[in-house]
Amino acid sequence: MAYVPGVALLAALVAGCSAGSDAGDPDADSKPGSPTVTAAPPGKYKTLPESCRAVPRSTLKDLLPGAADLSDEQQDKVYEGTATVTYDTDRKVGCRWKSDGPDSTRNLSIDFERVVSYDPAVSDDAGAREVYAKKEDAADLPTSAGVTPSGTTGASSSASSGSTPSGSPDGKASHTPSADPSDSGTDTDPEYDLRPRLLDGLGDAAFLDDSLTRAGSTARHRTVSVVFRTSNVIVSVHYTAQPDSVTEVPDSKELQEKAQALARKLDEALND
Template sequence: MAYVTGTALLAAFVVGCSADTGTGGSAADSKSGTETVAAAAPGKYRTLPEPCRAVESSTLKDLLPGAAELAEDQQRKVYEGTATVTYDTDRRVGCRWKSEGSSSSHSLFIDFERVVSYDPAVSDDDRAREVYTRKETAAGLSSPSATPDATESAESGDGKGEKKQTPPAGSDEASGDTSGDTSESTSHSLTGPTPDGKSTDDENTDDGAGTPDESLQPRILDDLGDSAFLDDLLTRAGSTAQHRTVKVVFRTSNVIVTVEYTEQPAVSTAVPDSKELQEKAQALARKLVDEFSE
């Protein structure tokens, strides 16, 4: 009787397994041929400007005329502005200025938000476009440049095929766009009471014929950044005080900028001029766009 040693038996087993390589080889080949999806491109901007230094002193003097009535040290304090408190200054920063004059008070607010996508399949620019579209929709405006998917995402709050992420505290996605929100009575209308207390539709007209100037209505701005809109709100607090706030919001790549310019006359029946406020707010927004383009 012949006996097979343990070593010889193990060698035969290894040779047999090595000979049957058809299945193992094809599996390896199939794995090596698997396509990988590249991560979406990061946004153009990795940092944000210092907000309280983003507006030139000459511009601040024009936007805050009441400061000229103050002493020099008080003027300096007004023009320095006050930085808004944020949780992440790499993601969001802002600054506020306010001046009180004998005839009216003015305030200015700017906000810079750098949008970051936490989904590797969605670029920072695409996520910023979604955030901007939500702001535009909240203002009651729609942009012809907005994509159907972005619009649907804005309306439903859930983009197609994207994973819902939990954004960091303090971001626009987490807190919502509350800039300009108020519990006071607010109207997008460009009309208002006259000094004798009567309501009229003759405010802000081109020719004084009683027809509101359509060019001053809240609208999409076609020549400011990648996307932009303007909103005009007349707000009444009770039966006396009222103020008008013009808001300009624009997107440049993955950064969204908000400019809010407000005037409140000392005389409660006076109505701030939309045309002047809108022109000044837009002029500032264009300067900020140029700063990002440099």
């Protein structure tokens, strides 16, 4: 029989692989005692609601009182809202509303953000906690409100933010929620404490911010923001009132109550 070098070499390689390889053994690459890596669980939410339909019309009528004086067609346009421009509606959506009344202008906006972790060792919920903590830090809640914001460095808001009393002439935003500081309540009267603070019973974590701003000689406008996290979704509600009169100060209690009520409705809708 003739000797064929190529065939002989192939036969030798096949024999060697058959004798010494553990390729067929699924545990061949596993080291004794090595831990099994388990992927972190996904978040509860896989989609986001349609933002411009997330707020009931009855609620919009309450939050945008100026629209009641408009024609039916104009009311429909106001209540329809304007969707926020986004390039990934599976991750971020939002909507804006505005009404101009005879005495003031009201603006409302809501934003939903769904956090997805692409690290198998980090859950979506853990990623959302980190995103939420950054928002809470950015709000710079005053520690004097009787609570220490989670995830903060412990620095005092009043010392680091440079906030000035309400109605200050420099026009900077202020964390003072009313023209009369006595309206802010005290630590012994938490029911009427209107200062920026952490909130209980809303999502997995929540905070409220209240900022009164005046620029130059224009009327002061107040924005109340309520931000909360539920599982891997973060919801932000921003509610602003700007009276036409330069001497009028928007009522903090009214805006806070309405913004919180809306946030709780959105939380309930997410969990239905």
